[in-house]
Each structure stands twice: as structure tokens, then as C-alpha cells.
Amino acid sequence: MSLKEQLFSALREKEVRMIEIRRYLHEHPELSFHETETAKYIVDFYKDKELEVTVETQINDENGIIVTIDSGKPGKTLAIRADFDALPIEEATDLPFASKNEGVMHACGHDGHTAYMLVLAETLAEMKDQLRGKIKVFHQPAEETPPGGAVGMIKAGCLEGVDNVAGIHVMSTFPLGKVYYREGEIQSARSFFKLTIKGKGGHGSSPHEANDAIVAGSYFVTMLQTVISRRINPFDMGVVTIGSFDGKGSFNVIKDQVVLEGDVRSMSEHARDIIDAEIKKVCKGVEAAFGVVCDLDYTTDYPVLYNDPAFTRQAAEILKNTPLDRVEAIEVTAPIPPSEDFAYFAEKVPSTFIYVGAQVEDKPAYPHHHPKFDINEKSLLICAEVMGSIVVDYLVE
Structure with missing residues (x-):
């Protein structure tokens, strides 16, 4: 039996435990930068196993955890990453293992990421004598909230000696049994802003005395929409969304101040730079045209997620040449609009980010960040086998 077959056999025997871990984590979600109990659960998982691994906890005081599996033989170092934070959403799934923490929910699948990664890391550690080099397992906090947990882990040195990084995201609207990859730019960069416009209040009957x-x-x-329609190349992707316009008041009172909050996405750093600069110009134009003061708080955070072409091709070929029982197809995906802080790892080290279909059966499939979000738990074993295949072929003797 090949090493990969041994790995698959062991993972399949542990599938039920993988699902149990996911359900426990789903019941006990924690928000970004506050995942103290989740981090403790992860650390305790490794402490309870007599495995020759190194666990570094509380990275940069942000709950990050690095598990190092050292084969004891020279070779490359591959990092594999799973995030574990939840979202400020009230769950509405009616699952028997629904969130017990009011207003907090695993609505993006990070509970599943952590569950499969724990079991996979345990199993790879048991087989490390048949590998070369090292595996670094990144259990990363705070993917959902800027500046993102990847930043703290990188500052703490998690990428030292790492040759490549691989990550997986389950996708609730992608068919179960399909795995997706893409070379180059795959997820958008993000900026966001808060704009306070200060005018002069007054009575609704006398607008000439107010501003x-x-x-x-x-x-x-x-005017913001002209930034996209008239300043961005039509073949480039850019989106500006005003998600909040706080102008509530009385029907007959002219507001002296409003607060707007907006979201910016782009699929290239060049487009993001243009959008960022143009929004600031629009603010100056509004000040000049209306005699108001624009107080703009503008933040640029997650970069474009760029999949290294060579490493992505390598991973895709590994998967295409591996018999995976539950996988029907390995396909190229179109770019995916949301942002992802895995992009910070990919900025520093050649990396690849892969998507595993996790659409539920016999009920509606809801998108990520929805109160009724759920994943097909059969996808957990697929994630483990997909990532395990990449690791084994990358580090095999």
C-alpha cells in the first residue's frame, strides 16, 4: 500500500471524529481576535496526542497556533493553513449543533477547516518518518476582521524557512465532489472607508439658511459610480459599495452631518490604487461644490490573492493524478469576488488557495455569511484528502 493510500485509509477511519470536532466548534464560535477558547481547544487537541510536534501558541497575542511536523530529514518546508474565527451573525439554521453563543456563528466554514486540519495534522505526524522536510500547520485566527490574523502570524515569523503555503476553503454554493483551482489573481483586494460629511443644519422650510x-x-x-465606469479599465474588475448612509433625522430638519461607510474591491493593485485616489478626489469635489467638510477615514487592507502559477499547477497535477473517491472533477474556477487574508501569505511566499465544493443535499444551499449557512460534512474528508495528497507528493522520499 502506498503512503497516500495509507493516509486515505487512516483519514476515512477518522471521518466521524472529524465531523464531531466540526460540530463542537460550530456550537462554540468566537469572533475574530477573541478566539481564546477555540485556540485552547486546538492546543489541547495536540497536547492530548503523544506526537512529536512543536506547538507555539498565542502568536503575537492573537491566538495563532503553529504546529511543526519535522520528518528529521532534509527537504522543503510546506505550510498548510486553516482559519478558525466566526462571524457576528445570529444563527438561523435549526441545526442540532447550532451556535450556543448569541449573535455569533460559524457562517463561513472555518469550523470545518479546523476540524479537517486537526485530524489531517495528527495523521501526517503519525507518518512523518516516511516523508522528507517539514510541515508547518498554521491555525490562523481572525480571517474575517481587518487587519486579519495572517498579518500577526507573519510578523511573528511563521513563514521563516517556508517554501510554499497551501490553503483550502469549503464553498457552500459549489457542488459537492468538485475541487477548484486557478492560477494568478483569484480573490479581490479590499479597502473600506468611513466618511463624515459636515454641513450646516436648519429648518426644512428655509434651506437657503442651511447647508x-x-x-x-x-x-x-x-459620483462614486463614475469612478468605476469612467476611471477603471472595462477589462479590470472594480466595485464600490455604500453599505451604510446614516442620515436619519426629523422630516422637517435639514441635517448638519451624515456618516457613510463604503466597501471597495478590485482584482488588481493598480485598479485599487486608482479607486482609492479617485474616492479622495470626489471628497474634495464635494467639499468645493457644497461648502461642506469631508472627514474621510480610509483603510486599505487585504491585497489581491495571487496563486503562484507554478505551485498551483503542481498542486493541480497532483490532484488530477490521485484517485479521490468522492471527487468527480478538478476544475479551473473563475475569479471569486470576496477578499481573503490568505493573500498576505501569498504576498510573501509562493502559495495556492484551493476550493472544495460543500453544497448541502436535500435542502437549500445558502451563501457564506448567511444566517442559514451550512456545509455538507462529506466535504471535510475531501478537504483532508486533497490537502493530504499535496503534502505527501510534495514531501515524499
């Missing part, structure tokens, strides 16, 4: 912040804010919202 209406709502009118100025409305003009700002309209």
Missing part, C-alpha cells in the same frame, strides 16, 4: 449634508452625501454616492 444640507444629505444632499452633499447623495451627490457623493452618485
Whole structure:
């Protein structure tokens, strides 16, 4: 029996435990940068196993955990990453293992990421004598909230000596049994902003004596769309969304101040730079046109997620040449609009980010960040076998 067959056999025997771990974590979600009990659970998982691994906890005081599996033989170092934070969402799934923490939910699948990774790491450690080099397992906090947990882990030195990094995300709207990859840019960069427009309040009957912040804010919202339609190459991707316009007041009172919050996405750093600069120009134009003051708090965070072409091709070929019982196809995916802080690892080290279909059966499939989000738990074993295949072929003697 080949090493990969041994790995698959061991993982299949542990599938039930993988699902149990996922359900426990789903019941006990924690928000970004506050995942203290989840981090403790992960550390305790490794302490309870008599494995020759090194666990470094509380990386940079942000709950990050690195598990090092050293074969004791020279070779490359491959890092594999799973995130474990949840979202500020009230769960509405009616699952028997639904969240017990009010207003907090694993609505993105990070509970599944952690469950498969724990069992996979345990199993790889048991087989390390048949490998070369090292595996670093990154249990990463705070993927959902800027500046992102990857930043702290990188500052703490997690990438020292690492040759490549691989990550997987389960996808609730992608068919079970399909695995997706893509070379180059695959997920968007993100910026966000908060704009306070300060005018002069007054009575609704006397607009000439006031300076209406709502009118100025409305003009700002309209002008923003010209940034995308007239400043960005039509073949490049850019999106600007105003998610909040706080102008609530009385029907007959002219507002002296409004607060807007917006989201910016792009599929290239060049496009993001243009959008960022143009939004600031629009603010100056609104100030000049309406005599208001624009107080702009603008933050640029997650970069474009770039899959290294050579490493991505290597991973895809490994998967295409591996018999995976539950996998029907390995396919190229179109770019995926949301942002992902795995991009910080990919900025520093050639990396690849892969997607595993996790669509539920016999009920509606809801998107990520939805109160009724759920994943097909059969995808956990697929994730483990996919990542395990990459690790084994990467580090095999």
C-alpha cells in the first residue's frame, strides 16, 4: 500500500471524529481576535496526542497556533493553513449543533477547516518518518476582521524557512465532489472607508439658511459610480459599495452631518490604487461644490490573492493524478469576488488557495455569511484528502 493510500485509509477511519470536532466548534464560535477558547481547544487537541510536534501558541497575542511536523530529514518546508474565527451573525439554521453563543456563528466554514486540519495534522505526524522536510500547520485566527490574523502570524515569523503555503476553503454554493483551482489573481483586494460629511443644519422650510449634508452625501454616492465606469479599465474588475448612509433625522430638519461607510474591491493593485485616489478626489469635489467638510477615514487592507502559477499547477497535477473517491472533477474556477487574508501569505511566499465544493443535499444551499449557512460534512474528508495528497507528493522520499 502506498503512503497516500495509507493516509486515505487512516483519514476515512477518522471521518466521524472529524465531523464531531466540526460540530463542537460550530456550537462554540468566537469572533475574530477573541478566539481564546477555540485556540485552547486546538492546543489541547495536540497536547492530548503523544506526537512529536512543536506547538507555539498565542502568536503575537492573537491566538495563532503553529504546529511543526519535522520528518528529521532534509527537504522543503510546506505550510498548510486553516482559519478558525466566526462571524457576528445570529444563527438561523435549526441545526442540532447550532451556535450556543448569541449573535455569533460559524457562517463561513472555518469550523470545518479546523476540524479537517486537526485530524489531517495528527495523521501526517503519525507518518512523518516516511516523508522528507517539514510541515508547518498554521491555525490562523481572525480571517474575517481587518487587519486579519495572517498579518500577526507573519510578523511573528511563521513563514521563516517556508517554501510554499497551501490553503483550502469549503464553498457552500459549489457542488459537492468538485475541487477548484486557478492560477494568478483569484480573490479581490479590499479597502473600506468611513466618511463624515459636515454641513450646516436648519429648518426644512428655509434651506437657503442651511447647508444640507444629505444632499452633499447623495451627490457623493452618485459620483462614486463614475469612478468605476469612467476611471477603471472595462477589462479590470472594480466595485464600490455604500453599505451604510446614516442620515436619519426629523422630516422637517435639514441635517448638519451624515456618516457613510463604503466597501471597495478590485482584482488588481493598480485598479485599487486608482479607486482609492479617485474616492479622495470626489471628497474634495464635494467639499468645493457644497461648502461642506469631508472627514474621510480610509483603510486599505487585504491585497489581491495571487496563486503562484507554478505551485498551483503542481498542486493541480497532483490532484488530477490521485484517485479521490468522492471527487468527480478538478476544475479551473473563475475569479471569486470576496477578499481573503490568505493573500498576505501569498504576498510573501509562493502559495495556492484551493476550493472544495460543500453544497448541502436535500435542502437549500445558502451563501457564506448567511444566517442559514451550512456545509455538507462529506466535504471535510475531501478537504483532508486533497490537502493530504499535496503534502505527501510534495514531501515524499
